[in-house]
Amino acid sequence: MQQVVPIFVDWLTIRQTHDGVPTPIINDGHVVSIDADGQERWMTESRMSFEGSFDTTVQIRSDGHVVEFSGNISRFNRQDNLFGFDIVETVQRINQLLNLYCLPPFTAGQLYRFADSGWTYTGARITRIDLTMNYATFSQHSAETVLRSLAGHHVGRQKGQLSVNGSTVEYGRGSKYVYGKVYNKHHEMLVHRRKKSGSHVADEVLEFTERVGVLREEFTLKSRFLTQNNLCWLGSVDQQLLNRVFLDRTQFRRAEMAKIESVEDLPAKVQGTYACWKLGMPNPLKRSQFYEHRKILLSIGIDISIPNNVNTLPLKIKTIEIAMLEAPEWYRQKYG
Numbered sequence: 001m002q003q004v005v006p007i008f009v010d011w012l013t014i015r016q017t018h019d020g021v022p023t024p025i026i027n028d029g030h031v032v033s034i035d036a037d038g039q040e041r042w043m044t045e046s047r048m049s050f051e052g053s054f055d056t057t058v059q060i061r062s063d064g065h066v067v068e069f070s071g072n073i074s075r076f077n078r079q080d081n082l083f084g085f086d087i088v089e090t091v092q093r094i095n096q097l098l099n100l101y102c103l104p105p106f107t108a109g110q111l112y113r114f115a116d117s118g119w120t121y122t123g124a125r126i127t128r129i130d131l132t133m134n135y136a137t138f139s140q141h142s143a144e145t146v147l148r149s150l151a152g153h154h155v156g157r158q159k160g161q162l163s164v165n166g167s168t169v170e171y172g173r174g175s176k177y178v179y180g181k182v183y184n185k186h187h188e189m190l191v192h193r194r195k196k197s198g199s200h201v202a203d204e205v206l207e208f209t210e211r212v213g214v215l216r217e218e219f220t221l222k223s224r225f226l227t228q229n230n231l232c233w234l235g236s237v238d239q240q241l242l243n244r245v246f247l248d249r250t251q252f253r254r255a256e257m258a259k260i261e262s263v264e265d266l267p268a269k270v271q272g273t274y275a276c277w278k279l280g281m282p283n284p285l286k287r288s289q290f291y292e293h294r295k296i297l298l299s300i301g302i303d304i305s306i307p308n309n310v311n312t313l314p315l316k317i318k319t320i321e322i323a324m325l326e327a328p329e330w331y332r333q334k335y336g
Contacts, residue, residue, distance in 0.1 A: 008084035011130035083327035108235035
């Protein structure tokens with residue numbers, strides 16, 4: 001039996017052009033660009049916010065031909081979004097909402113091939129999608145320890161950055177390609193609970209995230225990434241493909257290498273470089289030597305380009321179990 005990977009869509013921005021029958025016009029006014037001579041350069045409709053129960057909102061825009069949706073449908077009309085939905089159910093829920101306002105649904109369309117420009121679809125186009133998965137670390141202490149460890153890891157050229165409160169590690173902030181983060185879900189819910197929109201989380205859900213030590217990993221796939229990887233058309237995307245994209249980038253795959261702490265089999269000079277880094281001492285290596293040693297140490301999950309905080313260095317190495325977390329049956333029955 002194939003293992004179910006509990007990856008779900010946390011945000012979707014999607015639009016589709018509908019030729020033929022005009023669609024109802026829905027917007028929240030217009031944004032106009034004027035040049036130096038006072039001539040209109042362009043005009044676009046602003047998205048209109050639609051409010052659901054539990055102080056939730058999504059945004060919809062329709063100019064009579066193009067319909068666009070942007071938001072987190074897994075949070076809309078729900079007390080929380082600790083567990084969401086796959087791409088199929090996400091689009092179904094969005095289409096149910098569009099139907100309430102007499103708007104046509106988003107569809108996969110048909111595939112067409114062109115000799116000069118490759119292939120394209122006629123259906124809905126995705127410009128942003130957030131993929132998310134929860135992990136159980138089985139205690140808050142373990143969750144905090146894992147986050148500190150992940151802060152020393154890389155996604156390509158992107159260094160992990162640990163937030164001041166120690167509850168979030170970010171990768172690629174400001175990137176126009178992919179932005180990733182891993183964060184303590186219990187801490188995030190506590191912070192949001194002070195706001196009106198986050199005040200509806202049930203006590204038993206909050207207690208569950210604390211007891212299980214829930215960490216959430218999330219990737220925002222932006223328009224450039226989606227276009228370059230043929231993921232921008234709804235018709236070219238399915239959940240298995242999105243799962244592969246997520247699992248190829250997950251930090252927890254890289255974290256397996258961090259269990260290796262021994263450098264005894266490495267060249268003596270590299271061992272010396274590692275020792276200096278571990279003790280927080282400056283290293284007098286030339287630039288070329290530094291990058292040579294860094295490359296070798298990266299192979300076992302150690303990045304000497306990120307200064308080591310000797311104050312947080314553990315005296316004992318402890319193995320922390322991390323498991324992909326599926327929605328418990330009680331959660332689905334009570335909260336959808």
